[in-house]
Structure formats: structure tokens, C-alpha cells
Amino acid sequence: MQSTNQLRQETQCVHSGTFRDEATRGLNTPIFTSSSFEYLDRAEVPYPRYFNTANQETVVAKLCALEHAEDGLVFGSGMAAMSTALMACLGPGDEVVMQDELYGGTHAFATEQFRKLNIGCHFTATSAAAICAAATPRTKLILLESPTNPLLSVLDLKQVADFAKARGILTVIDNTFATPIYQQPIRLGIDLVVHSGTKYLGGHSDLCCGAVLGAQPLIRQVRHMARFLGGSLNAQTCYLLERSLKTLKLRVDQQTRNAGQVAAFLQTQPRVAKVNYPGLPSHPGHGIAKSQMTGFGAMLSFELSSEAGDPKQFMRQLKLIKPALSLGHVETTICSPVATSHSKMTPEARARVGITDRLLRLSVGIEHVDDLVADLAQALR
Numbered sequence: 001m002q003s004t005n006q007l008r009q010e011t012q013c014v015h016s017g018t019f020r021d022e023a024t025r026g027l028n029t030p031i032f033t034s035s036s037f038e039y040l041d042r043a044e045v046p047y048p049r050y051f052n053t054a055n056q057e058t059v060v061a062k063l064c065a066l067e068h069a070e071d072g073l074v075f076g077s078g079m080a081a082m083s084t085a086l087m088a089c090l091g092p093g094d095e096v097v098m099q100d101e102l103y104g105g106t107h108a109f110a111t112e113q114f115r116k117l118n119i120g121c122h123f124t125a126t127s128a129a130a131i132c133a134a135a136t137p138r139t140k141l142i143l144l145e146s147p148t149n150p151l152l153s154v155l156d157l158k159q160v161a162d163f164a165k166a167r168g169i170l171t172v173i174d175n176t177f178a179t180p181i182y183q184q185p186i187r188l189g190i191d192l193v194v195h196s197g198t199k200y201l202g203g204h205s206d207l208c209c210g211a212v213l214g215a216q217p218l219i220r221q222v223r224h225m226a227r228f229l230g231g232s233l234n235a236q237t238c239y240l241l242e243r244s245l246k247t248l249k250l251r252v253d254q255q256t257r258n259a260g261q262v263a264a265f266l267q268t269q270p271r272v273a274k275v276n277y278p279g280l281p282s283h284p285g286h287g288i289a290k291s292q293m294t295g296f297g298a299m300l301s302f303e304l305s306s307e308a309g310d311p312k313q314f315m316r317q318l319k320l321i322k323p324a325l326s327l328g329h330v331e332t333t334i335c336s337p338v339a340t341s342h343s344k345m346t347p348e349a350r351a352r353v354g355i356t357d358r359l360l361r362l363s364v365g366i367e368h369v370d371d372l373v374a375d376l377a378q379a380l381r
């Protein structure tokens with residue numbers, strides 16, 4: 001048997017981590033429902049909040065194989081993963097450099113909570129040069145997202161990782177949009193990878209989870225904080241996530257093929273003022289995306305022109321595509337970031353980044369692309 005690192009992604013999705021159930025010799029990891037375990041004569045006792053049960057560990061092993069990580073933890077949500085990772089790495093007097101263009105929940109968490117904890121925060125543009133220029137001797141951590149939510153800006157991750165390593169600064173990335181199928185930040189030198197597994201990893205609009213992955217010493221540090229904050233994932237959802245990951249590669253490849261065609265279609269439409277998709281040669285981050293990702297992903301955003309009327313009305317005209325929260329699922333969904341993912345950002349911060357009232361974010365699913373294009377075309381008409 002090859003070592004799991006040599007296996008192709010499709011194979012890792014199916015096989016990595018699976019718990020071998022010797023009692024039944026079933027092919028799937030069983031769902032272990034116990035929350036109480038005998039403790040005599042064992043060095044480490046499993047307990048759900050200790051992040052060390054069999055279901056947690058098997059799904060972490062699959063994620064580690066995909067992200068090229070040594071270790072990891074699965075959480076009850078993406079925000080539990082992100083907030084725990086940040087709390088584990090930061091303390092009073094530390095400073096963080098982070099992009100202005102980040103998932104709105106992470107942005108709001110830093111804006112609201114860091115001040116209380118006496119953690120400084122510098123927001124910058126999505127460019128390696130701007131991020132490196134914002135670092136000071138007190139910078140402890142650089143928080144990254146690429147491609148970003150919702151504008152799909154792309155950042156040179158290796159440049160930031162090299163800069164940070166040379167100065168002993170930790171780097172953390174939200175890799176939700178790219179998925180481990182298209183981007184493995186640890187291989188580019190990033191220290192910690194965070195996911196909202198509610199999105200592509202789960203992929204079927206039926207679970208909420210998060211993950212943090214990285215090298216063993218750092219994950220040990222995150223686990224220490226995680227055991228206090230307690231945001232662990234239950235066995236049933238671990239199983240659902242493990243099952244979903246088996247088709248991750250198939251799903252995101254199909255979604256990405258569809259997204260490329262939908263982006264090309266939208267670009268030809270007079271009622272669409274702008275399309276943000278890293279797969280378009282006209283996108284400012286196209287070159288970097290091509291060099292550090294193996295696919296452009298299935299998220300895009302576009303701005304309706306003023307002739308297209310009210311964006312809410314446009315969404316109501318869609319028959320197949322659902323205006324819905326969240327993203328990365330098998331069904332195509334659309335949302336206005338101003339009203340949803342970025343509603344907690346201040347209007348000034350949104351304006352600085354370029355998130356306007358006419359911007360719509362599309363999460364492209366696995367449906368037939370002709371049906372998606374037809375739905376968008378009739379709504380634009």
C-alpha cells in the first residue's frame with residue numbers, strides 16, 4: 001500500500017482515515033455514540049470535548065491527508081474553529097495583520113472582541129505587499145483568506161508565508177473557498193489552515209462544522225484552548241462529514257466547470273456591470289491563482305448594472321437558483337453579501353473594500369450548467 005501522501009486526491013477522499021471495524025468488517029467508519037469511556041489502564045481517555053474520539057480522529061485523518069497537515073481538530077462550526085485558533089495563538093499586547101476582505105463573521109469577531117482582549121488589529125488590502133508592509137515588531141499573526149469572500153480577490157500566499165517565517169510571525173488562512181482540492185496552503189508555508197466545513201467539505205446543506213489543521217506542536221496549542229472553549233463536533237456530524245468528503249473532489253470539479261461557464265456567460269451580459277471570478281483571464285488575481293491553485297473554484301460574484309433594477313427583485317425572478325445563506329453546496333445559491341455574510345461589517349468597512357448593494361454572490365452547484373445559465377438569463381431579461 002502506498003503511503004497516504006502519495007495517493008491521488010480522489011483516492012484520499014474515499015479511503016484516508018477510515019476506521020477499520022474489526023467486529024463487523026464493514027467498509028464505513030461506525031458512528032460511536034459513547035460520550036463516556038472507561039479510563040483505567042489507558043494513557044488517554046476519549047471524550048468528545050477533548051477532541052479525541054474515534055469519529056473525530058477518523059475525519060481529521062482524511063482532512064490531514066487532503067491538506068498535507070500533520071494533525072487537526074474538527075469543530076461545531078467554522079467560526080468555532082477560527083475563534084479557537086485565534087484565541088489559542090494570541091494574547092494581550094499582540095498584534096494581528098488581517099485583510100479588510102475577509103469573511104464578515106471573522107472581520108466582526110476581530111473588530112468587536114480583540115479590543116476587549118487588548119489585541120491590536122491592522123486591516124489591509126488584499127495584496128502580499130500591503131500585508132507585509134503592515135507588519136510591526138509586535139505582529140504575532142497574519143490572518144489570510146484567498147480567494148476572498150465575496151470579491152474573490154487572490155493573494156500570493158508563498159510571498160506572505162516566506163515573509164512571516166523570516167520574522168517568526170504565525171500565518172493562518174481560511175481555505176474555505178478554495179477547498180483542499182485546489183489549494184494546500186501548508187505546502188506553501190502557511191502554518192494553520194481553517195475551514196468552515198459547513199460549506200464545500202459538507203457540501204449538501206445539511207451540516208455545520210469547522211476544522212483547524214497544521215503541524216503537531218501548533219495543533220497541540222489549539223487543542224489546549226479548544227478543550228476550554230468546548231466547540232467540538234458530535235459523532236453523527238463527524239460521520240456525515242466523512243461521508244461527504246468521499247465525493248469532495250467529484251463535486252468541486254463539477255461545480256468549478258459550471259462556474260467557469262456561468263462566469264463567461266455573465267461577462268457577456270449588458271445588465272451585468274462586473275464579474276469577479278479568478279478563472280477569468282481579465283481577473284486581476286488570475287495569474288497568481290493559476291500558479292498557486294489547481295482549479296479556480298466555484299464561487300463568483302457579480303454586480304448588476306443599474307438597468308437590471310433592484311437586486312432583490314432579480315433574485316426573486318430566479319426559478320432554480322435559490323437566494324440562500326451559506327455556500328459550497330450541491331445546489332446553486334445566490335445572496336447579497338450586504339444583507340447576509342457581510343451584514344455585521346460596518347458600511348464604511350464595506351465601502352472601503354468594494355462590497356456594494358448591487359453585488360451578488362453566486363455559489364455554483366452541480367446541476368447541468370445549461371439550466372443554470374437559462375435561469376440567470378430569464379431573470380436578467
Ligand SMILES: Cc1ncc(COP(=O)(O)O)c(C=O)c1O
Nearest residue numbers: 077078079103149176196198209
Ligand atoms: C469563508 C468563510 N469562513 C468562515 C465562515 C464561518 O463558518 P460557519 O458558518 O460554519 O461558522 C463562513 C461562513 O459563511 C465563510 O464563508
